[in-house]
Amino acid sequence: MSALRPGGDDFGARLSFDRGGPGRRAVDVPAWNGEATPLPDARLLRDSLRLPELSQGELVRYYTALSARNYGIDSGTYPLGSCTMKYNPKVDDLVASLPGFAGAHPQTPAEDAQGTLRTLLELRRGLAEATGLPAVSLAPAAGAQGELAGVLMITRALEDRGELETRRRILVPDSAHGTNPATAAMAGFTVTQIPTAADGSLDRATIEQELDESVAAVMVTAPNTLGLWEQGIEEVAGLIHEAGAYLYGDGANLNAIMGRVRYGDLGFDVVHLNLHKSFSTPHGGGGPGAGPVCCSKELAPYLPTPVVDECEDGVVQLTAPERSIGQLQQFHGNVGVLIRAYAYMRALGLEGLRAVSGQAELNANYLRALLHGYYDLPYDRPVLHEVVFSGSRQRKEHGVRTYDIAKRLIDHGFHPPTVYFPLIVDEALMMEPTETEPPEAIEALAEAMIAIAEEAERDPDTLHAAPLTAPIGRLDEANAARRPVLRWQEPEAED
Amino acid sequence: MSALRPGGDDFGARLSFDRGGPGRRAVDVPAWNGEATPLPDARLLRDSLRLPELSQGELVRYYTALSARNYGIDSGTYPLGSCTMKYNPKVDDLVASLPGFAGAHPQTPAEDAQGTLRTLLELRRGLAEATGLPAVSLAPAAGAQGELAGVLMITRALEDRGELETRRRILVPDSAHGTNPATAAMAGFTVTQIPTAADGSLDRATIEQELDESVAAVMVTAPNTLGLWEQGIEEVAGLIHEAGAYLYGDGANLNAIMGRVRYGDLGFDVVHLNLHKSFSTPHGGGGPGAGPVCCSKELAPYLPTPVVDECEDGVVQLTAPERSIGQLQQFHGNVGVLIRAYAYMRALGLEGLRAVSGQAELNANYLRALLHGYYDLPYDRPVLHEVVFSGSRQRKEHGVRTYDIAKRLIDHGFHPPTVYFPLIVDEALMMEPTETEPPEAIEALAEAMIAIAEEAERDPDTLHAAPLTAPIGRLDEANAARRPVLRWQEPEAED
Amino acid sequence: MASPAPGGAPHPYIPATEADRARMLERVGVADLDALFADLPAAMRDPAIDLPPALTEPELIALLEERAGENADASQPNFLGAGAYRRSIPAVAAHLTSRSEFVTAYTPYQPEISQGTLQSAFEYQSVVCELTGMNVSNTGLYDVASATAEACLLATRATRRGAVALLEPIHPGTIEVVRTYTRGAGLRVDILTSADAVSEEHACLVVQQPDFLGAIVDLEPLAEAAHESGVLLVTVADPFALGLLRSPGDAGADIVTGEGRDLAGAPAFGGPSLGLFAARSPFMRQMPGRIVGRTKELHEPPEGGEPRTGYVLTLQAREQFIRRERATSNVSTAQSLIALAFTITVQALGPQGLREAAELCYQRAHDAAARITGLPGYEVPVRGPWFQEFLVRGPLPAAELADRLRELGIGPGLDVSSRAEAEARDALLFAVTEATPDAHVDALVDALAEIGADA
Amino acid sequence: MASPAPGGAPHPYIPATEADRARMLERVGVADLDALFADLPAAMRDPAIDLPPALTEPELIALLEERAGENADASQPNFLGAGAYRRSIPAVAAHLTSRSEFVTAYTPYQPEISQGTLQSAFEYQSVVCELTGMNVSNTGLYDVASATAEACLLATRATRRGAVALLEPIHPGTIEVVRTYTRGAGLRVDILTSADAVSEEHACLVVQQPDFLGAIVDLEPLAEAAHESGVLLVTVADPFALGLLRSPGDAGADIVTGEGRDLAGAPAFGGPSLGLFAARSPFMRQMPGRIVGRTKELHEPPEGGEPRTGYVLTLQAREQFIRRERATSNVSTAQSLIALAFTITVQALGPQGLREAAELCYQRAHDAAARITGLPGYEVPVRGPWFQEFLVRGPLPAAELADRLRELGIGPGLDVSSRAEAEARDALLFAVTEATPDAHVDALVDALAEIGADA
């Protein structure tokens, strides 16, 4: 009931800039009663500023109404594969906003920030334990920045080995997340794409073939984007190391294997994690996240600055590793997110983290079992935390695309799964229920998917028109990109 | 987007008790690791307890979905006459929840609660200034409790005068709020109803006629429930005093006259205020509120306990007036609400409070002007903060009732006005826009009302069926009262 | 939107600007705002009012942060109970209760757009009935004491008797408020020290569970004694303790009241509070306050299908806005939002959690009492089973002991040394709950030991 | 719902109980959870992991309250700035940003149910464009330094040049991060002390506004100098200061970055932060990060009427998930929720309020500086107009002065005495803003006076 005007009105057409009126304001600013210093020369000053002018109540209503046009994990099941949308504990927000944590200036001397620093230290240690990789920097603000850090660490290690000039290639499976090749390129490497084997796993033969002195690293998403474990990765790691290259692990989906197996034990050299997935910090519609990078002893000197460390006297400090790739941000990363992740880790403990991966797997396989036969399963075998279906049968037989299926799910009250990813699956529907969904929710989701599969046969047109009950219908994305309108503009007639 | 399942499902049929499953839980309780004391005899203990069992995420989703089935002032215009639904400043919630305020135990010795007590003292002083009545107790938890306090104070004063046995009647206009006669009765008085004069004002002649030695008090809602000022009330006050009775003022609608005129100056002896209306503390769907009672010097000794007072040494204390009617609650009233009200008072200051009443009046009269001619105005004259229309024309000519008009407004995105109140207006529609609505919102509301008036002529059936876009349709209220189902019961088949 | 306009809005809470006002005044047909107040007596218009000037939001926050800082630090050890107890409130309770759709709604007069408030209230009624063993609950009253006073009024209406009896030890605030509320109706209030004194003059016998000095009361014999004289048993119960204790309904109570604030959130110097009020079915139409009922849509939904389930305010014929002077009470605004927080806390704990929390509270309190009993010079006088509160008699007179504790940074229990009960003589009443930090109990025991050693 | 069941859920965050699991395992056709991990190498399964045991919620809160208490009290006087400034954030910003529909959503891949995030992001882009004087803004990057590094990468892509220039005084963190980000691509980073040194080798000239030592920079001549050599001007601007200062776009900048955290909420030891990134239109398809565009529905709404306006992620062809190694950046998750808070703060202030707040900041800082200048033994070296930060040189070496202030309970400004600029010699860099309490400034002046008297 947060709609300003339910029904037919064009809510999106009126931005805050188009509401309110000249002279209205949502807050007042204290007056200055002291002696006034003259302002700088007018040449240095702004002469106009166009911002909305709304009273406080109008502003609150506008953003409250906007919130009602959003779907979050608190709204319902959100099986967005690879994105791990699970319940975000409210207590984590509570503790992160304690004034002692929230009020700390980033340049506070370490002795005045021991509460924050000790919390970060324990998180760092927990992540090292969970990954089996002894060295960790919490600095990266998200997964992609963690990847950049990891690849730059490899760069620097190669530099120290005098092989940076020759090792210019990174091998990336075609099933990898897009950030992997993008990061490799950003770090100056050439990307060699490795096709996925027929069973959905890493194509070992091609890797072996490609592995030579021009290879800096192999980047592997583990578990991979098909929700499958790369079997024998520990042996591939051996081959990679023999060839003088590094094994980079995209650990964004750690939640699938938490407490079950550790990257370090398997031979990964460096891994980034996505705490905003695995450790359930809220994603906020696109961040903030936290993408710690964890590595072997060998690569530890290259970690990004800062690294949290305990001194001999028990004081916790931020330090710069010897051969650090440097800072990734002006300060120390998304500390507020890290505190939430720490709270999550402590609320679960080891048994809880194991329960997370166990139930995540069971939920994904339960969904797989319930939908078996209704949708194609290109890789028809037990999965880890997520399962990738294909809508190719629906497309071929009824002209219904995965896109249509996704949109129709909205009418059933669910957030759609990830679609058309991984690219290697035709009409992919990548579903990750996560451990926080109760079995009834998974059953309801499966029922909806089955109803849609039946509807595809009976009434494909309804699917093409879906969603019918969302706050807005299908949008013209092509035109948005062709003729971009990217900001509010003063209505011409009115000025 | 907070619906668990939008569309046709029967959300209300499943309570939290019907969700989740045995063994699930939303929070864990710490274990006791000390030595265990044996529990008391089993005879003293509970053997079963039926409560919902939900995981934390399920509980959060359920209540989030419930919230989405509610309309608040943050959702849109809420012109519920007499209830003064206006924007509730968020900063008031912020300051009231500061740990220093929120954490104080009610029995904290005064010297350890000076922050709270000084805040209450200043609120008390502010209310005394605003009402022109020197003595104030902040104890009452709501308007009705304030009324009870006020009437009991009169009781006690009469007792001291030795006239309690003889003065057994209270005169109450028929336009008064229902709490007025109910309170008078609760305090043991007989209620004599005074009809309203043709112009909507107090029927002075009848009052004069009724005023005799059997009358304890006259209770007047000022401004009255027609949104009108009782002209000449200051003279009536004189008559009442001459007759040895007291003038009680229902000041729930102080917001209409804040800064413009004061009850004390007009001769009122005792008045209660509704801070959850006039001072914009949130109503929470039915409380908490705060209903301070303000009175003349004469009645001050009878105020409910506690009264906040400053000692000579500047320490603020809770005190019991000499001849107090006693406590109204175990502790000191809804202190959290009082802190919000204080913040509101300080944010506005005198000029702001005047601006509130000025704009509230202008908004009501603007709405009156916009709707003039479309709906009957039984008392067709300028109003104060609210305006009462009548749907009698629509009823007579088109068989459309005020009830239907109200329900149809929901489809236009508005909360309906107060209906069928005051009882003295046929098919009453009591509209109070309040000062926090922008003119555009009032115009949109008027447009919707006009559209409905036109629809009443054209298509009364749609009005009878309204609302069509709410989370649920019209409910069977008659059957609810006839065969009351007032609590969850275990589904019989299942047990 | 252009550059700052002259004659802006008078305040951030009031949107209309000077320009808006001019336009509106013209439509209304008056010259200025003052003209709208023409009905007010000219001689008394626009009085001088002494109020401090408006503060901007940052100034307001600064002022109230300063004020809040003038209270004692609530995170320091404090053993006050006596009607308000420190509880662990799940974070979800505050989160959900702060949703503005709940916070900024009025009483749900329009059920179609108030199902959130209504269905939540039905959840509340259900929870209260389960805890108390009653069949009907209203949506909550102001606080426990006023709820108990309303229970006395109901009992006198139902029995047509002119006196009520309250059994000691009972919270003095309850006695006070019952006196206030019954004054108008001219009822007699008898304070009994034994249930034997209850008689056929009494409409009800009011018993607190656990009692004011912390003891668990065996309600069944009291119910029998009361019922023998046609007297209703009103039990004033701590809903948290009911996670462990036998439900009053099961033991024979007719009406149960209680204080819900502690399970809803912070104490906030006592309020907002929440008065639980539940009764046996026969009293349904005599209940004070709002009641929510379950019903169905009148019509099939536009999408088709059966009429759906919804909730409405019901049994309104009892209420002041319909029945006026013949209403069962004058209650209108009560404490809905607090009832919501209470409901969420209880439901988050669930049946196991509430029991565990109550047991933890019991264990921790008994452990603290045992440690204090073990200190030389201290005694914990006990009459039988008790829950979370205990009396401590020390080597110094109660008031002195309390002062010494305060000097040592400990908020002592309430001084009950002037009460009539023998066990309260010279004693302070301490509360220890599941939420009292271990370190606070340690600090208390150390402080008592230190005081004992000095004495 | 009945009494506690054996084999309950393993954790409040995980609903499935033992019984649920049994049922599900049967349907899946495996014996136990372990069987689901069969693909993992047996030899390495279920390793010993040293993690502390699970905490219940009350224990977790107690632990983290204790930790938070181990930080210095943030309400005490502190004059650190240097990239993070204390601001007055309107209460509505936190209130609205905490709505769970915003908080618990993912990146808006499904626009039909993500208009809240998308339309808010469009508001953000509009606000950033207005403040910076640019035509295109993305939805925000990680922080100011990484955003500036991305600007350098864009500039080198756009100009096909292999070096970037940064003009001192600039935040050392910015230099650091630019070095990190450009390392892979093998770009040269030149740190200039004068814009005269900019040359045709440089892709861009990066200038901070106000500069690292607080001075307001006249951007126009720098833009001209840069443009003469075909160099792009990147301005790193404090968006709050832009309430008062000329927009960089107006002065000739090509790309503007900035830090949004201070206008979004608490400093939180530096993060979550928010990197503003805006540019002139020609760079639109070269931008890093997400961009939201406005569009229309494809079809008429079912209720009839014209297709309605909505918002979508657009220009995605730049992005990693489509273009992979040819993407304009690897950014995926950024800082949306912080961007929302930033937007609401700026919009709550509005055009007048932002200007007033910036002026108030300016006045308060200058007043504090004047008071310090007036103290014997102190000097505030100034090069020209400045905004909110000033250098203080006192009667003691900078480090000693800082220590003495700390002893007196004052958090000193940053020690910049080792910097190359003449005016920074022996100096501490103090920040005073519109939100620094008067009492803190008084305490600082008193402390400095006391130290001066002792020296």
Ligand SMILES: Cc1ncc(COP(=O)(O)O)c(C=O)c1O
């Ligand atoms: C497998 C994988 N790798 C990397 C990323 C990138 O992480 P982020 O969005 O935090 O930059 C994601 C998430 O989008 C992911 O799922």
Ligand SMILES: Cc1ncc(COP(=O)(O)O)c(C=O)c1O
């Ligand atoms: C005029 C008037 N008097 C009294 C009351 C009763 O106040 P409360 O609901 O706070 O008990 C109200 C509100 O309902 C009212 O509008």
